[in-house]
Amino acid sequence: MTVPGSPLLVLLALSVLTALGVVAYNRPSSLELRVALRYLRSRRSSRLLSLITVIAVGGVTVGVTALVLVLGVMNGLQSDLREKILIASPHLRVLTYGEGLRLDDWERVLAQVRRTSGVDAASPFVLTQGLVSAGHDYAEGVFVLGVDPDTGTRAVTSLARHFTKGDLRFRTTRVGVEGGLALGTRLASKLSAYPGDVVTLVAAAGSRFNPSLGAFIPRYHRFEVTGLFDTGMYEYDNSYVAMDRRVAQRFADLDKAVTGLEVRLADPWQARAFGLRLETELGYPYRALDWQSQNASLFSALKLEKLAMAVVVFLICVVAA
Incomplete structure (x- = not known):
């Protein structure tokens, strides 16, 4: 039939x-x-x-x-x-194991990574956490991202192209501030903080113990808002603060160390395989974290x-x- x-x-x-x-x-x-x-x-x-x-x-x-x-x-x-x-996240991050989670000899490692075939660009970065306030009782927990100023074609991410005001040079006009920073548009709206305003950042690292009070005293830093960025990603626009990498090193009490290295690859889909190869070349205590592994559950x-x-x-x- x-x-x-x-x-x-x-x-x-x-x-x-x-x-x-x-x-x-x-x-x-x-x-x-x-x-x-x-x-x-x-x-x-x-x-x-x-x-x-x-x-x-x-x-x-x-x-x-x-x-x-x-x-x-x-x-x-x-x-x-x-x-x-990938607007604010690189294809690959080179980090370290250990309690400090800091990269002290980053200049040597950076030179080696840049010489590796398949790498288009690489730069150091600082990533830490803090509390930001705009002169009132309300404070918002944020990720503080320290990057090198705009490096043009050598930039690892495309964050510079998503600034609605200001740029990655973080030029300040106020006196008595430690530097400039850029806020995500959603975060700026919640804080009512815009370019020209001064905000206070409380560092999560570097707190000092006061024997008289019997407690840790946090460190307060004053920054001028010099820019706003709008990536279209809620996490970035609502929770990220960007500043100059050298200023972020002082804020995170890292001295001359950095959190790690950001790497842009010629083929982002080979990030996982490239990371495994880079770990083998660099050896312990270095490790590579690719963007696919970071967002594996989402994809x-x-x-x-x-x-x-x-x-x-x-x-x-x-x-x-």
């Missing part, structure tokens, strides 16, 4: 596998053309398409179109998310969602066929 819709289901399955990238499908074979022509032609002498054929072909066409559109949207979402993540969720959407649309196509 021949099932009229079975060849259409075969063609539908081929279309789905092609859309998912499971099989390579360039042009229809002679067998596929014969099957398609057989079911497009009417067995009647009038050569008119039967209503069943029109409905079947139309259902498959609409279903495959919907599948391609859904997968295209999911791929675009994943690509857009990756670009936003796994997107991949699962993409697969689920493809299965749902495929089942709809089967019913339509």
